[in-house]
Amino acid sequence: MNKNNLKKIVKKIFLKHGLKNSHAEISSNYIIQAELMGAPTHGLARLKMYCDRIKKKLINSKPQIKIKKISQSISYIDANNSIGFVAADIGIKKAIFNAKKTGIGLVAVKNSGHYGLSSFYAEQAVKKNLTVFCFTNAPPAIAPYGAKKKLFGTNPICFGAPTATRIPFILDTSVSMINRGKIRVAAREGKKIPAGVALDKFGEPTEDAKKALEGVQLPIASFRGSGLAWMVDILSGVFTGGNHAGKVKDPFDDFSGPQNIGHLFIVMKSNLFVGSSYNKRIKENIRTIKKLPKVKGVKEILFPGQNKYKKYKSNLKKNIKIPKKILEDLKSLNSH
Amino acid sequence: MNKNNLKKIVKKIFLKHGLKNSHAEISSNYIIQAELMGAPTHGLARLKMYCDRIKKKLINSKPQIKIKKISQSISYIDANNSIGFVAADIGIKKAIFNAKKTGIGLVAVKNSGHYGLSSFYAEQAVKKNLTVFCFTNAPPAIAPYGAKKKLFGTNPICFGAPTATRIPFILDTSVSMINRGKIRVAAREGKKIPAGVALDKFGEPTEDAKKALEGVQLPIASFRGSGLAWMVDILSGVFTGGNHAGKVKDPFDDFSGPQNIGHLFIVMKSNLFVGSSYNKRIKENIRTIKKLPKVKGVKEILFPGQNKYKKYKSNLKKNIKIPKKILEDLKSLNSH
DSSP: OOHHHHHHHHHHHHHHTTOOHHHHHHHHHHHHHHHHTTOGGGTGGGHHHHHHHHHTTSSOSSOOOEEEESSSSEEEEEOTTOOHHHHHHHHHHHHHHHHHHHSEEEEEEEEEOOOSOHHHHHHHHHTTTEEEEEEEOOSSOBOOTTBSSOOBOOOOEEEEEOOSSSSOEEEEEOSBSSOHHHHHHHHHHTOBOOTTSEEOTTSOBOOBHHHHHHSEEOBTTTHHHHHHHHHHHIIIIITTTSOOTTOSOOTTTOOSSOOOEEEEEEEEETTTTTGGGHHHHHHHHHHHHHTSOBOTTOSOOOOTTHHHHHHHHHHHTSOOOOOHHHHHHHHHHHTO | OOHHHHHHHHHHHHHHTTOOHHHHHHHHHHHHHHHHTTOGGGTGGGHHHHHHHHHTTSSOSSOOOEEEESSSSEEEEEOTTOOHHHHHHHHHHHHHHHHHHHSEEEEEEEEEOOOSOHHHHHHHHHTTTEEEEEEEOOSSOBOOTTBSSOOBOOOOEEEEEOOSSSSOEEEEEOSBSSOHHHHHHHHHHTOBOOTTSEEOTTSOBOOBHHHHHHSEEOBTTTHHHHHHHHHHHIIIIITTTSOOTTOSOOTTTOOSSOOOEEEEEEEEETTTTTGGGHHHHHHHHHHHHHTSOBOTTOOOOOOTTHHHHHHHHHHHTSOOOOOHHHHHHHHHHHTO
């Protein structure tokens, strides 16, 4: 389907579910962006879930979002259980504003929900020549090192920096071996997942996506990945006032209350220390790395985000393919 | 040897090599601390290297360290090729000062050298109830994803947070499968390294420590670890004005110039957003995770830094064991 038409439909669906116009605009925009970035796990596949949570008042369709100024650099946002996209959008824009003004912007958000891809927000900062961290936690998926029960989310670490080209450097990596959304898609489509990325609920290795969802995902690099997931849980949960320690509810399965996810944005002016030579420095960095001898079969060494950008540019010219199941969701949500 | 006597000897050696008293004090302190923390790869094993670099004027024994105030939160330090310990010690103390004052402290250091363990600095912030990131880059060890030549250092990610107990949460993880110092120690002692952590210079897997040093270390989680290493190279090199893109010299092998390493410290008040409930929140976080059912053979789920702290406490009561080779170094350096 044509992306503009699709966006209109998604926006209409959000409006029908009671979101106000600006919130429906922001949310539909990010959902289409996920599709264009080749991340359908964070796009239309979540629309029904968002609507279900709005209907059950677990996402607040008319939130009173409070922004508290702690200093010129630091702000604290209580999102009042708004849809995550809106809370995070306000959060990153505030962090960008603060960083532009003072060199560094720090913004914590609490009482938010799943905000889609971290790269949505990182990209906005990078486009303004800022260097950025985005942290958010997520429902239990990974077992802490030494435990056999899941507790940490896939807890992405997202970092962005300008490259002095149009393509932002954006590392957006979960600390699990595989993205939970990918397991979800595999489960829906009856496909297998790779070996070594998950255990079933009995703690046995599995390649069955449904069993993996009931079980535990494995962190990257055992105790190192577990430590990184713990770090993200502290930064986006303990530190912000959001849920933490496994209390973030699974948005698809758990309708017993709002998610109360926390986000943390740290934004810095890229030229703070090295001034106008930043552009030259980052270009030289990337050029040097790209020039290294490559392993067999690799044509180009890509920096994080480069591949996604290529996909995005190419998808911009195409229609968005919608799986049958999701087309049915769209119809049903639209006639609601 | 008794740790106090050993510290005196190390300090005397630094003084003999021309460091001024306060710098010799700081540096000897950190070297002993590495031994006590059970990280001999960052302790006495590096003393001769530091002295060699001082003798060759690659470490400046009488640096003119300049601290530039960018704002009440942000400072920029030109370490004038001081020994890394001193530059980083000034850097973290400045970042702590700024964070105490304004809620957030950001300090970049350039023209520095190898600073020992990141946890030395993280710990100081945590002890003042601050949450902290320390980034530093290192000589080429890891091949970027897709390349067959090493370029990134083992580039640690270090994060610390208060736990409302005496034991700080300190994640200090390199993004390589194994610490380079451990390979160095194995090479010196003629021991093997584990499979799957390194390639020789021909790109073939190796368990021979010496061949691994000539070859390439593997990042954790392939492209994810490579991306994290790249992130650290940007943060501590491109952003700070330090060397980057593989230009940090190996302190043991390359005497063609100073290292010009960069460090970046980001320090935040832990109670910035949640106020005095921070302590309750972090305690609940750790308690919940520790209560999870454990995998066979695991007695307690440990948070990052907990094991090191135990080792440190126990080592405090013992003498420091010194390998013969290093005893000889000490004698020779002392009689220099």
